[in-house]
Amino acid sequence: MSQPYIEEEFRNKLDLDLWKRISKFALGHKRLLIPLTSSALLLSVVEALFPFATKVAIEIVEQGRPVIEVWKPGAIYFSLAVTLSILVLVFIRCAGGISHHISHDIKRDCFQRLQELEFAFYDAQPTGWLISRLTADCDRLSRILAWGFLDLVWGVFYVLAMSAVMLAINWKLALVVLSTIPPLIVISRFFQKRMLLASRQIRKHNARITASYNEGIAGVKTTKTLGREKQALSEFEGMSTDMYGASVRRAMLGAVYLPLVMTIGSIGSGLALWYGGHSVLSGYISLGTLVMFISFAGSFFFPINQIAMVLAEMQGAQAAGERVMGLLATYPKIKDSEEVKNRIATYAESSSMDPNIACDGYPHIINQIEFKNLSFSYNDKEAVLKNFNLTVTRGQTIALVGPSGGGKSTIVSLVSRFYEPTEGQLLFNDVDYRKRSLDWLQGQLGIVLQTPHLFNGSICENIRYGRLDATDEEIIEAAKIVNAHEFVMKLDDGYETKIGEGGALLSTGEKQLVSFARALIANPQIFIMDEATSSIDTETEKLIQEGMSKVFEGRISFVIAHRLSTIRSADQILVIQKGEIEEQGTHEELLANRGHYYELYVNQFRRERVRQELEAS
Ligand SMILES: Nc1ncnc2c1ncn2[C@@H]1O[C@H](COP(=O)(O)OP(=O)(O)OP(=O)(O)O)[C@@H](O)[C@H]1O
Ligand SMILES: [Mg+2]
Structure with missing residues (x-):
């Protein structure tokens, strides 16, 4: 200074x-x-x-x-x-x-x-x-x-x-x-x-x-x-x-x-x-x-x-x-309202142990997430999302693609309630998520980012960070599902291998696999992957892709990817441009449309082909 x-x-x-x-x-x-x-x-x-x-x-x-x-x-x-x-x-x-x-x-x-x-x-x-x-x-x-x-x-x-x-x-x-x-x-x-x-x-x-x-x-x-x-x-x-x-x-x-x-x-x-x-x-x-x-x-x-x-x-x-x-003197703006706090207290007093009911008295299972006329801006000036409408049901995978700055990460940040809608609502099972416990909601998220943050410690400890009471068997099981097990076993100390400050001793792809297992072990109902596959090699991408289909089963998943190969099998693909849905449909439907997605896909496909040919020659 x-x-x-x-x-x-x-x-x-x-x-x-x-x-x-x-x-x-x-x-x-x-x-x-x-x-x-x-x-x-x-x-x-x-x-x-x-x-x-x-x-x-x-x-x-x-x-x-x-x-x-x-x-x-x-x-x-x-x-x-x-x-x-x-x-x-x-x-x-x-x-x-x-x-x-x-x-x-x-x-x-x-x-x-x-x-x-x-x-x-x-x-x-x-x-x-x-x-x-x-x-x-x-x-x-x-x-x-x-x-x-x-x-x-x-x-x-x-x-x-x-x-x-x-x-x-x-x-x-x-x-x-x-x-x-x-x-x-x-x-x-x-x-x-x-x-x-x-x-x-x-x-x-x-x-x-x-x-x-x-x-x-x-x-x-x-x-x-x-x-x-x-x-x-x-x-x-x-x-x-x-x-x-x-x-x-x-x-x-x-x-x-x-x-x-x-x-x-x-x-x-x-x-x-x-x-x-x-x-x-x-x-x-x-x-x-x-x-x-x-x-x-x-x-x-x-x-x-x-x-x-x-x-x-x-x-x-x-x-x-x-x-x-x-x-x-700065207090969090996003927090449980008095009404929610009271409901949590009342439910705790009722000493009901129904596993299907969350701590706030509402059902635990999330069957549907709905964006309803949702608008959002970071600074109360320019709207990043404008009148956004989308319904996702349990078991579905939503892929978000589109140009940089379009609003893809903003959408998943809103689902995670890191930010709240400026206008409109986000409904979980038809209930505005501001009426639900913030702790409960964020406990249902599994997030894998482009540059995952790992802690200084062993691989086992890092995966367990997702759920502290997970057993060693559960950790290995999670690693197997996301295809991390194989690379871990090749390391000198297997799951006990120390990975250094921020996971520095692992490659980006390996870090992603570990963070994928960490997200999975928490058994989240909502899975979010934001550019998780953009900086890895095709080999690791394949591993992640195979893992993804198993992991996403029975959950609601949002996948943001520049590499369109990752999201071909998504239930709905949304092309997000300037905070609005420009195109929406399955991979096949969007290709048949010959629109923006088609352009993106064909361009990427061509580039990929050229790269493969060059590698082969
Ligand atoms: N924390 C923030 N504060 C203010 N503006 C933000 C913030 N995060 C994003 N923005 C703005 O909101 C818009 C949407 O950003 P967002 O990160 O959602 O885009 P994106 O589609 O995820 O882009 P990319 O593909 O580059 O990740 C951009 O114009 C961006 O500058
Ligand atoms: Mg983004």
């Missing part, structure tokens, strides 16, 4: 309302939050008491009392030190715990919401970006809520405790010392914000340099063949120069900031010495009190620096907070 974007994050004022909402995640962990806050409070008091012990010790010497009496402040000092260590132990334990819990809670809530949200949400957000941003955002927020909160409580109370002790002992001298706080606050805020910004820019440049280094080496062949070495080097140098600039800026800020705040601390001590010295000479205060004030004057820098740092981090993390809270 570009630099101006980072700067943008810092430009906004601290949004307290946002942080109040985010802090709800911490409030759920009172068992840790209470000891954390208490230890931070006590810590600030204990630290403020150290100079007090010094004052008592000096006063004993000053008053010429027996040296043996110094043991009292010594003992106080020692007890304070022990208490301090225990408090540090407590707060590290509590802050670590809270940070972990908050991170887990935020991630869990986001994950749950992402699972609930419908496809339309993902259309607007690239998945990769969403994952990387959310993980980083959640970690950042949990760190601030735990460690930042600790620093903030400690810092504020340390300043208050020191001020209270000083004001109680000598308010005039206290006011002189406290006069250094406002400039300390202004300067710390100014520098901390900029130093954090510079540090982030360094990290960004560093990441870019590493990426470019990787790319440069991985793509060295391309660079060489295109004679681009000089350009690659100059790009690399440009990035290094940017990084150098940011590093120098960060170093300069640090180099100015530290001496500046130390000078202010020294001025505070100087003022205390000047004003307090007079008071000592006039006998208003003891030497011990003066030493204590000087020590306090030099201590304000630490908590104020810490507070400024946390505030800067909070300011910089606001965009992350808005993203996370924004996601959590």
Whole structure:
């Protein structure tokens, strides 16, 4: 992401309302939050008491009392030190715990919401970006809520405790010392914000340099063949120069900031010495009190620096907070209506165990799906489907063909209720599917896509993902039906073969066969194949085709295919053009029609013949 974007994050004022909402995640962990806050409070008091012990010790010497009496402040000092260590132990334990819990809670809530949200949400957000941003955002927020909160409580109370002790002992001298706080606050805020910004820019440049280094080496062949070495080097140098600039800026800020705040601390001590010295000479205060004030004057820098740092981090993390809270405030639009929820609850209470009735009280078996005067648009502007009518009965296979962008995938997305009709209805057994349980409906789908997504694991695990309680025998049976068994048995570990990230160790065709078996094992009533055969070789296509006829038996199937050979035996073939049915019928009927389908088929057939002849020659 570009630099101006980072700067943008810092430009906004601290949004307290946002942080109040985010802090709800911490409030759920009172068992840790209470000891954390208490230890931070006590810590600030204990630290403020150290100079007090010094004052008592000096006063004993000053008053010429027996040296043996110094043991009292010594003992106080020692007890304070022990208490301090225990408090540090407590707060590290509590802050670590809270940070972990908050991170887990935020991630869990986001994950749950992402699972609930419908496809339309993902259309607007690239998945990769969403994952990387959310993980980083959640970690950042949990760190601030735990460690930042600790620093903030400690810092504020340390300043208050020191001020209270000083004001109680000598308010005039206290006011002189406290006069250094406002400039300390202004300067710390100014520098901390900029130093954090510079540090982030360094990290960004560093990441870019590493990426470019990787790319440069991985793509060295391309660079060489295109004679681009000089350009690659100059790009690399440009990035290094940017990084150098940011590093120098960060170093300069640090180099100015530290001496500046130390000078202010020294001025505070100087003022205390000047004003307090007079008071000592006039006998208003003891030497011990003066030493204590000087020590306090030099201590304000630490908590104020810490507070400024946390505030800067909070300011910089606001965009992350808005993203996370924004996601959590986004509710799925496609969900069970109250009426459906009530019906599901009533049916669950009736404890009827009829396998022919679904959880929502309607029949489980889908005998018919009907698109009734259905229109649909993705963005409420241009209709993708216009007044679409179609009736499909159980056991039928519907093939959808036609030019790219015609609306084929949209039709099956609507059947799957990933989207809902804008106008008209989709009826399952004459009941609008919005009156049915969404979970039940989506549980009846078996979907195989062009680029099936497999998970890192064994083939067996991937097929079982379709139905978690499937036995090994059932898995093998499913693999046999879709003709995957043969290739699986040729692998070293058979069904236990690990297939790598996203199934990377399998070919596209093999992945399709596995995902076909995975879809089948769930015993879905509706089967959907969207371009599932378009990027595979003829051999695998034949395997899939053979599998298809067995799999589709007794179900409602939608097959989208560019390769018309795949769909010849479909009960109805629909040529979809610009969201409307242009032609409809069986393969033979459509060929006899000599229409669009005929054109497509003949062209493809010719191409296929030419290819085969070329291969043969
Ligand atoms: N998620 C989406 N958001 C907005 N518009 C979309 C979305 N998906 C598809 N469209 C648009 O809807 C129209 C129909 O798309 P669809 O994916 O249904 O076509 P298709 O027939 O499946 O095409 P292809 O053969 O290329 O897969 C196209 O104009 C497309 O740009
Ligand atoms: Mg499509």
